[in-house]
Amino acid sequence: AQSVTQPDIHITVSEGASLELRCNYSYGATPYLFWYVQSPGQGLQLLLKYFSGDTLVQGIKGFEAEFKRSQSSFNLRKPSVHWSDAAEYFCAVAIRTGGGNKLTFGTGTQLKVEL
Amino acid sequence: EPEVTQTPSHQVTQMGQEVILRCVPISNHLYFYWYRQILGQKVEFLVSFYNNEISEKSEIFDDQFSVERPDGSNFTLKIRSTKLEDSAMYFCASSDSLYGYTFGSGTRLTVV
Numbered sequence: 549a550q551s552v553t554q555p556d557i558h559i560t561v562s563e564g565a566s567l568e569l570r571c572n573y574s575y576g577a578t579p580y581l582f583w584y585v586q587s588p589g590q591g592l593q594l595l596l597k598y599f600s601g602d603t604l605v606q607g608i609k610g611f612e613a614e615f616k617r618s619q620s621s622f623n624l625r626k627p628s629v630h631w632s633d634a635a636e637y638f639c640a641v642a643i644r645t646g647g648g649n650k651l652t653f654g655t656g657t658q659l660k661v662e663l
Numbered sequence: 664e665p666e667v668t669q670t671p672s673h674q675v676t677q678m679g680q681e682v683i684l685r686c687v688p689i690s691n692h693l694y695f696y697w698y699r700q701i702l703g704q705k706v707e708f709l710v711s712f713y714n715n716e717i718s719e720k721s722e723i724f725d726d727q728f729s730v731e732r733p734d735g736s737n738f739t740l741k742i743r744s745t746k747l748e749d750s751a752m753y754f755c756a757s758s759d760s761l762y763g764y765t766f767g768s769g770t771r772l773t774v775v
Contacts, residue, residue, distance in 0.1 A: 582764070584766075589771075590768065590769075591754065591768035591769045592706070592754065592766040592769075594764070594765075597764075638705070640706075642764070645711065645718060645719050648694030648696070648713055648718065648758055649694070649758060649764060650696075650711060651696075651698070651706075651708060651756075651764070652708065653705045653706040654705065655704075655705045
């Protein structure tokens with residue numbers, strides 16, 4: 549069965565510092581990969597997605613992610629973090645089914661930004 | 664930009680009562696989903712719906728749950744007899760065949 553692992557439950561970075569959030573997946577076929585961000589009490593906002601092609605994907609808010617098939621990873625990066633980036637980040641893998649795409653989420657990484 | 668709309672944003676219900684959570688998916692999407700997030704936990708798949716029938720459901724989606732697309736625009740999740748452990752944020756989502764997977768802002772269900 550497919551799974552997503554986000555090994556870091558909490559990460560704290562200083563404003564202006566670089567950020568990397570780790571995501572590893574387990575899935576037998578070519579994965580479709582997503583990163584979502586969730587602010588407290590809010591919904592899920594899509595940051596970026598990878599389906600095929602260029603393995604470096606650009607998203608909103610200055611985020612990017614790199615798909616590495618050999619490492620089964622899809623890590624999220626940002627060169628300079630802003631205080632407003634404090635939120636919870638979820639990595640997800642989509643499984644094609646007859647009725648669409650089912651997303652399997654990781655447990656999330658809570659990002660705290662120190663001013 | 665098209666949105667998935669969920670109502671209500673917050674619902675409080677007594678244990679044993681029936682609740683209906685409502686969603687308006689993006690109009691040209693064909694696939695509809697419900698997910699659940701218990702406070703502090705990850706988002707979990709409940710059910711997918713396509714061509715007016717359930718295409719896949721998780722083990723969470725037992726006989727207490729049902730989904731319906733009653734009028735071609737709304738997509739509802741019904742919990743027949745709520746339990747305390749049903750308290751969670753429920754997210755509706757819709758997608759076209761592969762791209763454009765969009766979540767609503769969620770309904771926070773509190774069972775007391």
